[in-house]
Structures are given as structure tokens and as C-alpha cells.
Amino acid sequence: MSPTKTSVAELSGNGQLVYGCDYNPEQWDPAVWQEDVRLMKEAGVNLVAVNIFGWAELEPSPGTYSFERLDQVLDLLHANGIGANLGTGTSSTPAWLTTLHPEILPESAAGVRAWPGGRQAWCPSSPRYREYALRLVDEVARRYGTHPGVRLWHVSNELGCHNALCYCDVSAAAFRTWLTARYGTLDALNSAWGTAFWSQRYSAWEQILPPRITVSTNNPTQLLDFHRFSSDELLGYYQAEADVLGKHSSIPVTTNFMVAAHIRNQDYWAWAPHMDIIANDHYLDHRLEDPTVELAFAADATRGLAQGQPWLLMEHSTSAVNWQPRNIAKAPGQMLRNSLTHLARGADGLCFFQWRASVQGSEKFHSAMLPHAGTDSRVWREVKELGHILEKLAGVAGTTVKAEAALVFSWEAWWAYDQESHPSSDVRYMDQVHSLYKALWENGITVDIVAPGSDLSGYKLALVPGLYLVREQESAALADFVGSGGHAVVTYFSGIVDENDTVLTGGYPGAFRDLLGVRSEEFLPMPPGQLLPLDTGATAALWAEALRLEGAEAKASFIEGHLTGTPAVTRNRYGAGNAWYIGTVLDPQALRDVVAGAAAEAGVAVQVTAAGLEVIARSDAEHTYTFLINHSDDEHKYPAPGYELIAGEEVSTAVVIPAGTVRVVRSFSSAPPTTGRISGLKDDESD
Structure with missing residues (x-):
């Protein structure tokens, strides 16, 4: 496995930390765009993902393309020093495509064909879908492959979030091709799958189907192989788009992983070597007992996929999401703590879904950097605060986390x-x-x-x-x-x-x-x-x-x-x-x-702080940056001499971390960096 091939910090335009968002200008009148860009600059945004769901906008009818509005958006962003994470626009099909070719729609294990109207309404194995999608990618790459404002290519979006497993006849044929390559002979497949059980032995490849709904339980190895096949099939689709982009552009290419507790259909160990940059989307999952610890796990896992190198958080939320049974708003300071936990654990860029909160569609109650309440809101003030803090933490870019x-x-x-x-x-x-x-x-x-x-x-x-x-x-x-x-x-x-x-x-x-x-x-x-x-x-x-x-x-x-x-x-x-x-x-x-x-x-240090104080360190040859994240309602102190970057003050012995806040102490790396969370000082000790 190769590490991240491109520095995440390069995407900022100045070699510092990335601060960004998804932007959907097609949802807004062009008169709003100027105000959006002005506020982006005010917040410190330097990278914007655009054209994620742009297919119907760019190709309103088959073979007819309209790039004028996207031209304006990219030029406007570039003129204001904001780079583009340019989506290929293929994640959701336009209505005309599924009307012309309903056979591209995915099918469930029960044989039910999905209808259009949501997103990702396409079968990963469909050659017809690939034909139309790659044609669009080619047009986008030709037009913007050398655009000075484009810093990153974003293939599709959250591949496999909704359509990872398709059981249609096209997928069945592709599954058999994959099995032939894996096993070579039916005898080898029958042996691997244990088809002597329940008289399941196959005598011809055509007899093999995806693990559709049966009257009893399915063959366990068939289920396992179908997951492997489905992950590989979507990876193959990613590579097909990346190959088209590479013909017209030298800009790095990636897609957004979903390393999270409820997403399991892609084997990202197999995907990671094919990414120029490792990127992840992560949202607090309030269905879990402890979503804060799961956030830390997801960040560490993403760093693992990046082989210890810095990675990009392509999406997270300023506050509530829209897709959980109870969409819990973040408490004051929680967005900062969540964001800097990702940063502490290896991210060199923090991006949100989305810039301006939608007023229509399924995600209209999903939080955004610019909420429905506008700039006179706590969320907007915290967004600006985070942007200013990232400027203070610029030196963190390129440092890494060390673990025993x-x-x-x-x-x-x-x-x-x-x-x-x-x-x-x-x-x-x-x-x-x-x-x-x-x-x-x-x-x-x-x-x-x-x-x-x-x-x-x-x-x-x-x-x-x-x-x-x-x-x-x-x-x-x-x-x-x-x-x-x-x-x-x-x-x-x-x-x-x-x-x-x-x-x-x-x-x-x-x-x-x-x-x-x-x-x-x-x-x-x-x-x-x-x-x-x-x-x-x-x-x-x-x-x-x-x-x-x-x-x-x-x-x-x-x-x-x-x-x-x-x-x-x-x-x-x-x-x-x-x-x-x-x-x-x-x-x-x-x-x-x-x-x-x-x-x-x-010989691994076991050092526990007061409850709720999380400590993680990033370092390079010169400096160690110790992140002190106080998830509790109590003030804590921590023995970390150096310079505290957020408050901007020298620390001689111990830094004070007020309840619900974050402090980051920079020190010289002549001594080994602190690992994990170590015991803080008693409250009566001072610095």
C-alpha cells in the first residue's frame, strides 16, 4: 500500500491547513454567489467542493452540455483565492437517463427495482451507466483539466453509500466474471463455498446468482464473496473515472470514503492505494453509546488508510444532520472539539457539508456553515472562530501522529x-x-x-x-x-x-x-x-x-x-x-x-487524565503540537510547557483548558512527544 501521493496542505493554495465545504451554487440564484464568496473569505475558507450533484445542470438532455454557470462559479472562486475540489458530477443520475434506460436502476436482493428520485440510482455493474457517466467525465475533464482554480478531482460522491449491493441480472453476470477470475474452475469454487452442503453444488457458471432472498439462510461464503465483488466493482468504477481524468489533467484525484460505524460495504484497505489523497466523511452518530470515541476511532482509521500521512476530512457537520432518528444539534463548542479531534488525529484539512443550508430537498434540515438563521447565529460565529484558529495552527500541517x-x-x-x-x-x-x-x-x-x-x-x-x-x-x-x-x-x-x-x-x-x-x-x-x-x-x-x-x-x-x-x-x-x-x-x-x-x-505508557480530557500529539523533527480537548463541564490543567497557540500565551508548567474548549501547545521536539492522555495537575497547581 502506498501512502498519500499528494500533500493535503497543497490544496489550501498556500501550503497551510485546508478549510472548506461543499458548495451547491446550482441551488441558488447567481445573485447569491457574490455574497457567498465574500462570506467564505471572511470565514477563511480556501477549498470548495463543487459540481458534486451537477449532472442534470451540466447535461440537461443527452449529449447537450451547458457549462456557463459552472464556468462562472469556478472563475469567481479562483478570482477570490478559493480553490475548487471539482466533482465529476456523476453521483446521481439525471431523470432523462433513467427514463431512457431504466435498466441501469439497481435491484434489491428481493428482486425489487429501485425507482429514480433519490440519489445514486444506478447499478455499479451497468455498462450503460458507465457509458453515459464516463462521457460526462470526459467533457468535464477536457474543459477544466487545466483550470488554474481546480486543485483536486472528486470522483462521484460517497461511492456505495446507497447502491453498494445490486442483485440485478447485469450484476449477476459481472459477479460470475469476478468469480471466474478468483477461482478459475467450478471445482475450486464449489470447494471454497462448501456447496456439498444442502445440495448446492454448481455444474455450470450460469447457475450462480448473487445471494438473493431465499426461503432459508444463504450460503455464507457466497455472501462474503458478493461483498468482496461489490467492493471491487465500485473500486473499478472509481478507477474508470480516474483514468479518464488522467488523460486530460495532472490534478490529484480522490473520492470521499465513509469510515464510520454504520457503513461497511467497501474494503477501504483495497481502495486506499488507488487514491492520490485519502479523504473521509464523518458525522457524529447519536445512535451509538459514545459518538465522541467513535469519531476518534474513525479519524485514527482514516490515518491508517493514509499510512500515517495527513489526510483530508472532506465532510462533517457544523451541527445536526438530517438522516438519524433524532438529529441532535451540537452544543456550543462541540463543533470546535469535533473538528480539532480530526485535526489532532492526522487531518490536514477540515471541510463541511455544506456551505449554505438548503431550503429545499431531503437535506434542508442538515446544518451548514451558513445556516438558515444567517450570519447572526452561533453556528456562523463558531465557523469564523474555527477559521481563525486554523490560521493559528498553520504549523501543524505536515506533522504526523506517532503510536506504540x-x-x-x-x-x-x-x-x-x-x-x-x-x-x-x-x-x-x-x-x-x-x-x-x-x-x-x-x-x-x-x-x-x-x-x-x-x-x-x-x-x-x-x-x-x-x-x-x-x-x-x-x-x-x-x-x-x-x-x-x-x-x-x-x-x-x-x-x-x-x-x-x-x-x-x-x-x-x-x-x-x-x-x-x-x-x-x-x-x-x-x-x-x-x-x-x-x-x-x-x-x-x-x-x-x-x-x-x-x-x-x-x-x-x-x-x-x-x-x-x-x-x-x-x-x-x-x-x-x-x-x-x-x-x-x-x-x-x-x-x-x-x-x-x-x-x-x-512498555506502552498508560496515563489517564481527569475524565473528559483527551490529549493527542502531532509532531515533526522540530515541533510537537499537543492537542488538549476538554469534553467535560469542568476546567482542567495539563503539564505542557511551551506556547499555547489558540489563546496565544507562553506556558511555563501547565496550561489551563476551560470547560468545553480546546488548547494546543507547541513545544520543541528534542524530547519525545507525549503519547496518549497523561495525568493532569491538581486544580490548585498553577503555571
Whole structure:
């Protein structure tokens, strides 16, 4: 995997941090545009995404193009020093296209054809859609490929947000082509899919369909491969657009990922090498127990996709979104905290959806930089404040985050883990990921998110939540890491199947059994609400195993019922390192304690601040920038001598972080940068 190929800071026009937004001028009379640009300059905006949903505007009828309004917008932005993140306009089809060719509309697993009228109403495998879309891309690239105001190409938009999985006959044919390339022969496919079960054996490629709705459960490997195919199909579409752009332009190309708790259909480890810049969209998800921690995870995961290099936050919100059951407005100061959390964790650019709040359409109640209330509003004042703060933080651009711990994350494992007919529907992949990440977050441990099989030699601690599906070389990489002196924490339902979703026999946890020094004969899920006590005083829930020690030592065991004496948490000496296994769902404090113990053994600092104070550092050879994000309602102090950039003051010993605010301290990098969150000073200590 190659790192980001183009500096994000270059997109600002002056090598500093990017501050930007989506702009939809087609929704407004041209008389509004001048005012928009004036206010953009007032706020400090330097990059604007345009033409994201512009197809019907640019091509009002087949083969008839109208670029005059987009010409005016790009020229106006450029004349005012604002660069363009130029969309290809292909994310949503115009009405004339779906009327002429309804066969491009996607089809559900139940065989129901979607109607036009929303967005992304197209099948990723449709050759007819590609024909029309790539023709538009060619026209846009020819016209603007050398425009001085265009700094970035934006392919489509949030690819796969709504149409990632299409089950139509065209997709079925494409799926068979993909399977032929993957397996070569029907015998190999039948073996991989286990088609001896339920008389599913195929004797001709034409018999194979997407995993449409059946009267029972589907073949698990067929489902897994369909996810792989669908991710590859959309990636292939991205590459097709990028190839057209490359014929007419040398401007960097990307698209906006959706690394978030509720989006799972693209394997971004496979996508990342094809991006000139890694970009992500992220919105607080109030359906989660702790959306702030999930935001931090998403930012760290995006940095992982960028191989540790700076990345671009292409969309987030100033306040409420429009698509959750309850669209919670952000409290005063929350937008700043959210934004600077992304910045602290590796973003070199912060952009919002959108510039001016829409007054019509599905997103009219989505917040914006310029809200319905106009400039006499808290949101607008906070937007201007953030712009001014980013000017003060210009030196952060190009710095990176250093971590001693790595968390292994897999979209493939997610697809396989959350399928039907598993031991318990109450345990889900992302629940494991978020629980373990939160334990790291609360222990003040900065972590990189890495793909299975990654080189772990630069880390001291590796954490492996719920890696249900694992390849031999991926489990070997973890074993080599531990054997060479590294330390690992593996959680339950890991190492169970290979890449074909075939169970690894001989006892669970299969691929990790020797590394962990344990063997489980049977899974023992529990109903929600049932708690089992452990001999450490902790409690366990939802999951247990008939686990026995084969070299490991028990660190916690059950003390009730037929599980009495059964290990729940173990540690095994393997080579020069230690490997921990968590074979149940621990209560949050117990999980924090296990992670803290493993980290301490690994030599990773475990340093906890007052509740609600998040600390993360970015650095280069000259400076360290320590971000202090106070999510609490209390004032805190933190020992960080240097120069505080937001308030603009020297700090001799400790910086004061008022409730709900952020402080950033610049210091020299002669000493190692602070990792994670360390203990602050008592309130009676002064600087």
C-alpha cells in the first residue's frame, strides 16, 4: 500500500491547513454567489467542493452540455483565492437517463427495482451507466483539466453509500466474471463455498446468482464473496473515472470514503492505494453509546488508510444532520472539539457539508456553515472562530501522529462476523472494535489502525478485536510479532475461519490457538442481561467459552454455575512476548484494566487524565503540537510547557483548558512527544 501521493496542505493554495465545504451554487440564484464568496473569505475558507450533484445542470438532455454557470462559479472562486475540489458530477443520475434506460436502476436482493428520485440510482455493474457517466467525465475533464482554480478531482460522491449491493441480472453476470477470475474452475469454487452442503453444488457458471432472498439462510461464503465483488466493482468504477481524468489533467484525484460505524460495504484497505489523497466523511452518530470515541476511532482509521500521512476530512457537520432518528444539534463548542479531534488525529484539512443550508430537498434540515438563521447565529460565529484558529495552527500541517500500539481492523472480518446462523446475534463485530478502542482511549494510549497481516515490527502492542476471519499469513504475522518480543491482546470469536469462511478445526480459537495457549471446545453465549461474576470482582456478559489452558495462565475465571473455574481471561508466554486472550464480554472497567496490564507489560505508557480530557500529539523533527480537548463541564490543567497557540500565551508548567474548549501547545521536539492522555495537575497547581 502506498501512502498519500499528494500533500493535503497543497490544496489550501498556500501550503497551510485546508478549510472548506461543499458548495451547491446550482441551488441558488447567481445573485447569491457574490455574497457567498465574500462570506467564505471572511470565514477563511480556501477549498470548495463543487459540481458534486451537477449532472442534470451540466447535461440537461443527452449529449447537450451547458457549462456557463459552472464556468462562472469556478472563475469567481479562483478570482477570490478559493480553490475548487471539482466533482465529476456523476453521483446521481439525471431523470432523462433513467427514463431512457431504466435498466441501469439497481435491484434489491428481493428482486425489487429501485425507482429514480433519490440519489445514486444506478447499478455499479451497468455498462450503460458507465457509458453515459464516463462521457460526462470526459467533457468535464477536457474543459477544466487545466483550470488554474481546480486543485483536486472528486470522483462521484460517497461511492456505495446507497447502491453498494445490486442483485440485478447485469450484476449477476459481472459477479460470475469476478468469480471466474478468483477461482478459475467450478471445482475450486464449489470447494471454497462448501456447496456439498444442502445440495448446492454448481455444474455450470450460469447457475450462480448473487445471494438473493431465499426461503432459508444463504450460503455464507457466497455472501462474503458478493461483498468482496461489490467492493471491487465500485473500486473499478472509481478507477474508470480516474483514468479518464488522467488523460486530460495532472490534478490529484480522490473520492470521499465513509469510515464510520454504520457503513461497511467497501474494503477501504483495497481502495486506499488507488487514491492520490485519502479523504473521509464523518458525522457524529447519536445512535451509538459514545459518538465522541467513535469519531476518534474513525479519524485514527482514516490515518491508517493514509499510512500515517495527513489526510483530508472532506465532510462533517457544523451541527445536526438530517438522516438519524433524532438529529441532535451540537452544543456550543462541540463543533470546535469535533473538528480539532480530526485535526489532532492526522487531518490536514477540515471541510463541511455544506456551505449554505438548503431550503429545499431531503437535506434542508442538515446544518451548514451558513445556516438558515444567517450570519447572526452561533453556528456562523463558531465557523469564523474555527477559521481563525486554523490560521493559528498553520504549523501543524505536515506533522504526523506517532503510536506504540496498533489495532487490527478488517472489513472482510466485519462482513463474515455479522452473518446469520452464528452462535449469538447479540455480539457484533463493531461492538468488539469500539469496546476495545474505547479501553485504549480511556487508558490514554494512542493507537494506529492497521490491516490484518500488516508489519507490526514498529509497535510494542497489537490488539485484535473479533478477527473472526483470518488468513494463514495474517495469523502468522501476529505470531511472529509476539514471538519477537511484541505483546498482543486477542478477543473472543477470533481466528475461527479462513478466508473462505471455513471453520479451522481442532478447537477454537483456531488460527490463534497456539499463540494464545488455550483451547475452546464450545461457545456458550448468554442472554442479554445475564451477568456472571469473575474471581477478580469483575463481571462478564453475553459470551463464554468452554476454555481450557494449554500453556497459558488464567488471569480471570468464572465463579458461578457450571462455568466455575473456567478461564475467562488468559495470558500466554509465546517466544519473547506475551499474548492475552479475552474469552468473554468484560465490563468496561475490567476491559480497561486488562488493556492497561497488557500495555504496561509491553512498555506502552498508560496515563489517564481527569475524565473528559483527551490529549493527542502531532509532531515533526522540530515541533510537537499537543492537542488538549476538554469534553467535560469542568476546567482542567495539563503539564505542557511551551506556547499555547489558540489563546496565544507562553506556558511555563501547565496550561489551563476551560470547560468545553480546546488548547494546543507547541513545544520543541528534542524530547519525545507525549503519547496518549497523561495525568493532569491538581486544580490548585498553577503555571
